[in-house]
Amino acid sequence: MAGSDGAYESVPTITTVARLANVSIASASRVMNGIRTSPDTFARVTEAAEAVGYVPNAAARSLRSRRTGQIAFAMPDIGNPVYTTMVGAIQEVARAHDLRLILHSTGADRDDELALVRDLKHRYVDGLILASLDLTEEHAEELSSAAAPVVVIGRPAKGTQVDTVHAHSRKGAAEAVRHLCETGCERIAFVNGPEHTVPGASRRLGYFDGLRSCGLERDDELIEVATDFMSQPGRRAAEALLDRTRPDAILGANDLLAVGVLAALHERGLDVPGDVALAGMDDSPLCELTWPSLTSVDLGSAARARIAAELLLDRIEEPDREPRLVGVDARLVVRASSAASA
Amino acid sequence: MAGSDGAYESVPTITTVARLANVSIASASRVMNGIRTSPDTFARVTEAAEAVGYVPNAAARSLRSRRTGQIAFAMPDIGNPVYTTMVGAIQEVARAHDLRLILHSTGADRDDELALVRDLKHRYVDGLILASLDLTEEHAEELSSAAAPVVVIGRPAKGTQVDTVHAHSRKGAAEAVRHLCETGCERIAFVNGPEHTVPGASRRLGYFDGLRSCGLERDDELIEVATDFMSQPGRRAAEALLDRTRPDAILGANDLLAVGVLAALHERGLDVPGDVALAGMDDSPLCELTWPSLTSVDLGSAARARIAAELLLDRIEEPDREPRLVGVDARLVVRASSAASA
DNA sequence: TTGTAAGCGTTATCAC
DNA sequence: GTGATAACGCTTACAA
Numbered sequence: 007m008a009g010s011d012g013a014y015e016s017v018p019t020i021t022t023v024a025r026l027a028n029v030s031i032a033s034a035s036r037v038m039n040g041i042r043t044s045p046d047t048f049a050r051v052t053e054a055a056e057a058v059g060y061v062p063n064a065a066a067r068s069l070r071s072r073r074t075g076q077i078a079f080a081m082p083d084i085g086n087p088v089y090t091t092m093v094g095a096i097q098e099v100a101r102a103h104d105l106r107l108i109l110h111s112t113g114a115d116r117d118d119e120l121a122l123v124r125d126l127k128h129r130y131v132d133g134l135i136l137a138s139l140d141l142t143e144e145h146a147e148e149l150s151s152a153a154a155p156v157v158v159i160g161r162p163a164k165g166t167q168v169d170t171v172h173a174h175s176r177k178g179a180a181e182a183v184r185h186l187c188e189t190g191c192e193r194i195a196f197v198n199g200p201e202h203t204v205p206g207a208s209r210r211l212g213y214f215d216g217l218r219s220c221g222l223e224r225d226d227e228l229i230e231v232a233t234d235f236m237s238q239p240g241r242r243a244a245e246a247l248l249d250r251t252r253p254d255a256i257l258g259a260n261d262l263l264a265v266g267v268l269a270a271l272h273e274r275g276l277d278v279p280g281d282v283a284l285a286g287m288d289d290s291p292l293c294e295l296t297w298p299s300l301t302s303v304d305l306g307s308a309a310r311a312r313i314a315a316e317l318l319l320d321r322i323e324e325p326d327r328e329p330r331l332v333g334v335d336a337r338l339v340v341r342a343s344s345a346a347s348a
Numbered sequence: 349m350a351g352s353d354g355a356y357e358s359v360p361t362i363t364t365v366a367r368l369a370n371v372s373i374a375s376a377s378r379v380m381n382g383i384r385t386s387p388d389t390f391a392r393v394t395e396a397a398e399a400v401g402y403v404p405n406a407a408a409r410s411l412r413s414r415r416t417g418q419i420a421f422a423m424p425d426i427g428n429p430v431y432t433t434m435v436g437a438i439q440e441v442a443r444a445h446d447l448r449l450i451l452h453s454t455g456a457d458r459d460d461e462l463a464l465v466r467d468l469k470h471r472y473v474d475g476l477i478l479a480s481l482d483l484t485e486e487h488a489e490e491l492s493s494a495a496a497p498v499v500v501i502g503r504p505a506k507g508t509q510v511d512t513v514h515a516h517s518r519k520g521a522a523e524a525v526r527h528l529c530e531t532g533c534e535r536i537a538f539v540n541g542p543e544h545t546v547p548g549a550s551r552r553l554g555y556f557d558g559l560r561s562c563g564l565e566r567d568d569e570l571i572e573v574a575t576d577f578m579s580q581p582g583r584r585a586a587e588a589l590l591d592r593t594r595p596d597a598i599l600g601a602n603d604l605l606a607v608g609v610l611a612a613l614h615e616r617g618l619d620v621p622g623d624v625a626l627a628g629m630d631d632s633p634l635c636e637l638t639w640p641s642l643t644s645v646d647l648g649s650a651a652r653a654r655i656a657a658e659l660l661l662d663r664i665e666e667p668d669r670e671p672r673l674v675g676v677d678a679r680l681v682v683r684a685s686s687a688a689s690a
Numbered sequence: 691t692t693g694t695a696a697g698c699g700t701t702a703t704c705a706c
Numbered sequence: 707g708t709g710a711t712a713a714c715g716c717t718t719a720c721a722a
Contacts, residue, residue: 032717068716074406272640
């Protein structure tokens with residue numbers, strides 16, 4: 007049982023290895039970093055390192071090399087499957103580059119987000135991916151003096167100098183409306199999330215775009231705003247909507263809202279899509295879990311996250327290049343909740 | 349525009365602060381660490397730090413103090429809402445203690461998990477919470493020589509000396525069966541995940557326990573094993589099940605499986621719970637999203653995660669204390685999918 | 691090719 | 707109470 011307690015005290019350092027291999031720590035370091043040495047030195051150091059199970063200390067290495075080997079991802083809400091998808095995509099990129107991923111769930115809180123950017127001064131990460139629903143002037147300011155590269159997923163305030171990737175959610179919402187119209191619907195309702203957020207505002211515009219291009223009248227009675235981009239608020243909003251009018255299709259501003267709407271429809275015994283067609287936005291994994299499966303606008307969450315990660319790595323390599331702005335296309339994914347033949 | 353490019357180069361160090369305040373770096377450090385100094389020194393340093401926006405370098409600090417201020421959480425699959433819940437719970441504890449959280453999604457891969465434990469030698473975290481579905485002898489061995497504290501969520505091999513928190517999923521499954529029986533069901537089917545996993549094996553046993561205590565016969569025709577603890581496999585398993593027999597209740601070994609089962613039931617036009625009652629396990633957020641809402645066994649995911657985090661912090665403080673083993677109770681949450689009056 | 695030594699930014703131990 | 711100063715473990719000029 008020797009060492010069974012406090013076992014995690016004795017970690018060998020490069021000095022241990024060097025001594026054991028009978029070389030200088032410089033040589034040991036060279037071998038560990040793949041810098042050419044004599045075959046003899048190489049063999050001795052490799053063997054010694056193996057023997058003691060040497061692993062370089064992360065803190066010492068980053069102190070010296072000014073690289074932490076870590077990146078961070080900050081998102082509004084880890085409970086939302088969209089962000090889970092993003093985390094997965096970022097992690098793939100991170101893994102491929104031997105980077106660790108740190109996660110922050112900000113609760114969409116502005117001060118939290120700002121603090122996070124400020125905290126980059128700790129230099130605990132090489133860069134940050136910030137997914138935010140509402141990027142203010144203050145963000146712009148904080149970002150301009152960030153201590154490490156930042157890539158934003160969202161819509162920064164005009165003029166913000168920062169790598170950005172955003173979705174075409176306005177276009178996507180419009181497309182969804184057109185699709186619902188094409189399946190024969192005429193009273194297309196819209197359950198939105200808070201409209202002061204960027205997604206709320208732009209999806210609302212997209213909804214109007216869609217109506218217009220179908221030659222449908224805008225009818226405020228068909229619009230309901232939920233208190234949050236989540237399921238229960240979506241359900242309550244749908245109930246309010248159905249209490250006062252009877253649409254033949256409903257577009258939820260995101261999948262969570264749509265799932266809530268679906269529950270409300272089920273509860274009233276309305277058939278989907280027979281009585282009311284339904285579509286969401288985000289094309290999250292949720293869409294395949296519901297019944298009927300949910301038509302949704304794929305806003306390229308995984309792609310946006312992956313691109314953001316790549317932009318970040320890129321900028322870490324080349325800190326002074328011009329900021330880039332990447333838009334990711336929206337694409338409608340038709341499933342049973344709006345299919346004519348269901 | 350001065351400094352707009354390469355802005356993230358010039359981070360002030362404690363030397364900057366000390367010079368500006370006209371004190372030694374030792375004094376500056378003391379002030380920053382809340383160690384008593386003269387009011388004068390305190391004021392000068394505080395002001396200087398404020399002025400230059402000083403923030404201590406994380407790498408240097410951990411190199412010296414042997415604390416990273418980071419903990420890691422490794423889980424099988426970030427796409428599973430159970431783990432999302434756990435992440436949330438752990439993050440709360442971490443935040444409260446000013447710790448950063450690093451995330452790993454292992455894909456339930458054994459080698460991945462082992463590598464993670466080995467990587468603790470990098471000392472990039474102060475501790476690790478490892479959620480695993482299958483803890484082998486190799487895990488036990490690797491854990492016994494881990495370079496930092498580890499807390500396991502799951503069922504370690506016998507004799508493993510490690511802080512552990514586990515669910516009572518066998519008891520939970522039994523309780524679910526009894527509940528279904530009490531609502532009048534007699535042909536209670538079971539859709540399990542892979543049975544070589546720990547949860548798969550113990551929930552199967554729980555299912556049998558439940559049948560027995562209800563005086564019901566075990567009938568292998570009513571058992572179907574899905575290829576994975578996920579929705580689509582659950583759906584396919586349910587289809588196979590319904591192709592050969594007609595249960596009046598189905599227990600899914602987790603919520604994802606149950607959601608898949610629900611889709612299969614809907615598809616055949618079977619009413620839930622009228623024709624077939626349904627229950628899942630985990631009581632994940634998913635349960636409130638389905639229609640009808642899903643009865644599920646709360647295995648205390650959030651609680652387990654929180655406790656694991658607390659055990660970890662505890663052990664970080666006191667590395668040599670005896671390992672603790674905490675079980676978290678299961679509790680049935682009845683919802684519409686099994687409610688008699690639905 | 692190898693070793694010596696400086697230094698990354700902190701904290702902590704000394705004398706004063 | 708404060709200021710030198712020695713680590714922490716590593717990488718990298720520079721010399722040999």
